Amino acid sequence: MVVSGSPSPDAPESGPATVPGLTVAAVARRLGVAPATLRTWDRRYGLGPTERTAGSHRRYSATDVARLDYMRRLVNTGVPPADAARAALAADVAPAAAVPGPTGLVPPPTEAVDADIDPLFADVAPSGAGAGGGNVIPLPDGSPAVRGLARAAMSLDPIACGEIVRETLERRGVVWTWDELVVPVLVGIGRRWEQTGTGVEVEHLLSESVTSALTGVTTRLRAPINPRPVLLACAPEEMHSLPLFALAAALAERRIGARVLGARMPHDALVAAVRRTGPSAVLLWSAYPTSDGGAQALQELPTMRPAPVVLTGGPGWTEPAPPGVAHVHDLTGAVATIARAVGV
Ligand code: B12
Incomplete structure (x- = not known):
């Protein structure tokens, strides 16, 4: 199965409709993932650049980018990174188109973290963590889905936030999605704001994504049973x-x-x-x-x-x-x- 990218899976990787070899910084900007995260995925999971320039610099091909985008989406929905990487390596991906997708507008999170810590995961505190300073959303006992939504919110990625919330609404219904997925992330974001005074942009973006997903459910009701609203x-x-x-x-x-x-x-x-x-x-x-x-x-x-x-x-x-x-x-x-x- 072809999982993402251009309509022509057989298109040559360096043709005009695809991404020419990209640097780590360019891919980071395009996917809204920190450069250090990409380096970690390369080192740990072998999801690195496969092209080389004449000067022997490594560059990401269109297929490399599509694989990374697939990996990012899986991680955002709560799939553990090692499993997501295995799936991304095995997937039959279509090369990413040269035009930047919506996520191409998202600047990567800051790189001011230990190079050995994957910043995408440093954004979200591990289970049981208490404080919510810096880049961390405190999520005591956060489930993988909660951590996925928190990551998507911290990456300011409305597409991933919307996908996670909509999928959960479909599978689990509104009450479960609100109580078990959305509220824990909102409470974590609120706590982080209280402790650091930062993250209002995350709060706004997540609120908009959640509102829009919930409105999708509400507007499906065509014939309410109550005559008085x-x-x-x-x-x-x-x-x-x-x-x-x-x-x-x-x-x-x-x-x-x-x-x-x-x-x-x-x-x-x-x-x-x-x-x-x-x-x-x-x-x-x-x-x-x-x-x-x-x-x-x-x-x-x-x-x-x-x-x-x-x-x-x-x-x-x-x-x-x-x-x-x-x-x-x-x-x-x-x-x-x-x-x-x-x-x-
Ligand atoms: C998203 C958000 C915003 C968004 C709101 C967007 C929107 N369209 O709703 C924006 C950016 C506009 C905003 C603004 C502000 N916010 Co604000 N915000 C939040 C945040 C992160 C989530 C709010 C939310 O929906 N929570 C989910 C609800 C449900 O949580 P809850 O009410 O605590 O839930 C309890 C009960 O109500 C019940 N419950 C849960 N769900 C439901 C559903 C129903 C139907 C019922 C009946 C009960 C219920 O269960 C919970 C346990 O008891 C909270 C953090 C938090 N902890 O909630 C802060 C928070 C509410 N905000 C806060 C503040 C201070 C502000 C601002 C003053 C400053 C700021 N942060 O910019 C402004 C202005 C507020 C104003 N004048 O109204 C504080 C309030 C502190 C207080 N109570 O004194 C909080 C708690 C953050 C914090 N930790 O300090 N905010």
């Missing part, structure tokens, strides 16, 4: 909308239609949305405690019959829930409570 919104100053997309996708799997009103929902806009849609349930998310936490909005919701079930979610709700409001603690609980509210 579920409204999901963030408290007025709240930007952490991601859990709302996870909840909407998990509800969509149960054919419950929800409308995500997104980040920073002003009080009066929420009130207007409730009045206009007559929802069966309203959930207000707050991750970051603010002065009013959005409780004011909940007290100002219009009275209607039947009244919507009103819920709060997220660690930003530090005060007890106002009367008539229930707090949900996790995704499974939120889905179950809302399913009851819509009568399924």
